[in-house]
Amino acid sequence: MSADPGFQVQADTITRHATTVDRVADQVAEGRGAAAAVSIGRDAYGILCSLIPSLLEPVPSPDVRAMSVGELRALVERADVYRAKAVFELAARAGRDDAAVAALSAASHLPHIRNDRIFHRVSLAWGAIIGLLAAKTPGSRNAAYAAFADLGPADREDLLTYLRVDAIEDAHPDPL
Incomplete structure (x- = not known):
């Protein structure tokens, strides 16, 4: 050898x-x-x-940090190309802004947000729900539970698997 x-x-x-x-x-x-x-x-x-x-010519990216909650909500509702940026900015504000919680909650129920897959099975609605959970206020968590309940059965199961929990109430993601 x-x-x-x-x-x-x-x-x-x-x-x-x-x-x-x-x-x-x-x-x-x-x-x-x-x-x-x-x-x-x-x-x-x-x-x-x-x-x-x-x-x-490239479309200029909006400065979502400088936008109001109403402007962010409009980006999401009209299915703007920058709707994901708006959802994540709303999620970042949800812990300190009830209007952001309301906008994020409304966004999580929109059909185009539920069907908008960021990658593989992960939808933009999941991002909104996780943002609501991460805000850690009673109102945001209740909004997250309602949005989760409104998902289809397969989406609910996949989201729980993604979050590595057995029940949505057990999910405590870190704030964005």
Whole structure:
């Protein structure tokens, strides 16, 4: 039986490769900088396609921390692209703001929030319910229990599994 020589590397080869990777990264950064400096006017697309440039421009993200509870609630209710940010901002405020609790409670019952999956089985309604639980006020916990009861049976079971509890009343997540 021969001894295993283990894992061996050639340091000079790795160093040369790292230098090549750094050079390519610099070229990519230079290309990005040049591309950012160029803009094409709407006329370049013709009359029928003049809408294309506005579709390519990113939509500015709202500063949810500066928004009122009513504005956040409106983002959620109209199924805005930033509704998840609004739900989590409401959850962050729920421990100190009864209006945020009410908005979060209402959000947790909206069909589009219940069907809005953040990943795999986790819905945005779960985020709202967990935010209500984490607020740790009697009103927020009661709102969480009501929202939980309104979920479908499979969603209730999955949420309890996610929270690692047998009953929703046993869930005590940390505040956001």
